[in-house]
Amino acid sequence: MAYETILSELKDGVLTLTLNRPEQLNAYTAQMGIDLADAFVAADEDDAVRVIVVTGAGRHFCAGADMGSGSDSFGDDGDRLFGARKAPGPKGGFVGAIFACRKPSIAAINGGAVGVGVTMTLPMDIRICSDRAKFGFVFARRGLAPEAGSAWFLPRLVGLPQALRWCYRADVFGAEEALRGGLVSEVVAPDDLLGRAQALAREIAEETSPVSIAMVRQLLWRSAGEPDLFKVLAVDGPANMAMGASADVKEGVAAFLEKRKPDFPGKVSSDMPPQYPWWD
Template sequence: MDYEQIRCERDGPFMIITLNRPDKLNAYTGRMGAEITDAFEQADRDDAVRAIIVTGAGRAFCAGADVSGGAKSFDTSGSHGAGVFSSSGTRSGRFVEAIFNCRKPSIAAINGGAVGVGITMALPMDVRIAAKGARIGFIFARRGLVPEAGSAWFLPKLVGLPQALRWCLSGRTFEADEALRGGLVSEVVEPAELLARAKEIAHEMTAETSPVSIALTRQMLWRFAGAPDPFELLDIDKPMSIERGGHADVREGVQAFIEKRSPDFPGKVSQDMPSQYPWWRGVQKP
């Protein structure tokens, strides 16, 4: 896919996705959603990509959906509204699925305003950090809408139900420091330091870890965090641990520990996922 509304660049083992409509404060369109989907799916397939960082061009992260169509901006009977929710020949509705299912960890580097879909797109990512001065808002109730992009599921998991209700029912915007206190972001940094800090976090998560272990771990944590009991997980993690125990990754990890050196894991996400994956689809590899 040729990208028109994002930039996608490689920085060593990291893919950096930049929302790139700075003149529109990176307002979201169906085309942007399709491009985000494509970029995450490419990263998922590429063993050379270890982590993904998403940020915005200019002074905003994403100012929500493009409302340049006026009062009918969300009315899909018109061309503008249809373009907000979809784009001809693309798969814009899948960007949440693409982020959530991606086998690489992702970091949202929120460089400025992030409201509506501009913040809900960051919820399936694994880490969120914000620049000082960034304003955030789950503004749906103030527009007559409802929380979208799966945010009514993601947000309470991240910040707890009371905080999610407080933010969503008021629909107000709030400062990055409040997002930090509420657990939505893990750090607030100076704007000039934001991208460098995101890269430091990405390096921390990937420099000494097995790509296959990271892929499995983030899915296990996301998918079982709300399970009513541990029994389904126990049915998965024991045989998975046994199968992984015979893999070259584990031999390398233990040997590197014994030799007091950094590991060089041979396993590849594209070909070394265990037979239990993806367990949530009830499918096992032959």
């Protein structure tokens, strides 16, 4: 599908989405939010998509919000950055679409990722970056507060003390600090970044059950902040009993015994266990 601000390519089960405003350093606009939301919703519904990789065209991932209109860029107008929340689309805009998606996502951060350029990656599952990448939760230096749900995501990913430190400093830091702080899991050479992200994606696509991965993704995200263990047990036990009788389990066990790659027949669109979605 053609979008105004992103490129989309599906190959071997891996959907690569590329933020495509390189002359503006891929600065975020309301249209980019709409395009990302639509792409993630479409990927969620497409059984041909197993994993999503998100990267940026040119030298940067996303240099933050497009401030071409000055301070007016942040008004509550429907054409402006935060006004995009009023646009048609899923609950929570692109953040809600990424979080609700049943397909895992990998951010391949190839350069600057500042403000919304970094917070848009937090609902994604794996973040790897180039050694040239720069990050910044710079909101307090612009008179703003953390957005895109980052006050919920960031402490879960890196811990509250590290999240506070980065948001209080509101400065720009490099790839090695991001690695030490747990924001990214790998730092690689620029020329190796996209290939590494796509290799991780292909491993997931080729070796795992799509239904299992969809359950893993939602169980881990939605259970991480659940204070009651027994609420989690009430979901994962019955879900695994239902999944245990599925064709995917038969294939997974057979592939293990026969020492071959599995060919799982289950589809996310039709074969999720009856407990899903348990939070509704």
